[in-house]
Amino acid sequence: MAFTQERARAVLAAAGRPDAAADAELLALGENAVFAVDDLVIKVGRDSGLLERAEREVHTAGWLARQDVPAVRAARPRAELVDGHPVTYWHRLPAAVRPATAADLAALLRLVHALPRPDFSLPKRELLSGVERWLRLAGDAVDPADAAFLRHRRDAFAAEAAALRPHLAPGPIHGDALPRNVLVGPDGPVLMDLETFSGDLREHDLVVMALSRDRYGLDPAEYDAFAAVYGWDVREWDGCAVLRGARETASCAWVAQHAPGNPAALAEFRRRVASLREGDETVRWYPF
Incomplete structure (x- = not known):
């Protein structure tokens, strides 16, 4: 159903x-x-x-x-x-008093990344684990060749990510660290959407914003503020491209599940796949 x-x-x-x-x-x-x-x-x-x-x-x-x-x-x-x-x-949180910024997110991530591991088990950030389910939900709405291409990317990036050597000490992470998951209420910024909380490389949370800068039109000045408040720019890490590629793959497959009966989702999926096939990192993606 x-x-x-x-x-x-x-x-x-x-x-x-x-x-x-x-x-x-x-x-x-x-x-x-x-x-x-x-x-x-x-x-x-x-x-x-x-x-x-x-x-x-x-x-x-x-x-x-x-x-x-x-x-x-x-x-x-x-x-x-x-x-x-x-x-x-x-x-329910109170109404926002202003939009959340990248700097707001960075301040919250500093708090989360300073925490020790909890007394219960957090899973690893299996960024690519949903790819198969999302492609299955897409069914015949997407080109089988595109689905096969994403499965190949998934497997390749999963192997590369498993071999990464982090710059930061691993520990609790949010897993989907974007300003849209922060609400700035009367008492300040609050972190939302905790469903992807994990115990893994802290770099996962930071690559999200680097990808937002490169793919989704985040103002470079906003990104610079994010890196300054956090205290480090993940783009300096030699593993950044691997986590970025894994997240791009997952984000592309995520859109696919909405393609049946939704022409806008199908068009965005095709845009994303084409840019990955061509290796063009400048093609703008649009949130969906």
Whole structure:
């Protein structure tokens, strides 16, 4: 069954919120459907395979609270499985007072990267682990040759990433470190979307912004501010190109899952694949 807004609203109703199922504000629709319901944010996962990740996200939020890291707080201590979909509940943050900047993100990453490993297991940042599932969800909507190309890139970059020697000491990372995952409220910046929290190379979090500068149009001055606040520019590391290539591969496959029935997603997928095939790192990608 396709994961649509309508399906996610049906899960909300089955979870005991029939009053909100029709009127809840949809904040995002991707791996999760994210709804604002009164003073809560409720996340409905795409399928049951995301249950473990949802449970870990709730656990991570509790740990960050104990470490006094400004981050979203879970409203319930466990994820629930409702009609085959993981559901989690979060305290709704106050409205943003301004957009988050790259420097805001860097300050939060410094806090996270200073933390010791927690007393529970964090997975490695398996950046490429979703590629097969996303391509499977894309089905016949994408060219089989493009899917095969991405699988080949996945395998090659997975091998190279496994052999990297980090510059920074490995430890807890956010895993999807972008300003969109920070909200600046009345009390300052708060870290959001903890589902990719991992225990791995700190460089993973920093390469995200380097790629944003090169592919997604981030102002170079914004990137420079990010590196200055963090205290190091990951582009100086000789492993940067490997993690960048792995993330590009994953980001391309992620868009593919939205291609069936969505011409804009299909067009963006084709743009990304073409730029990777041609080795053109200057082609602009657009967030999806």
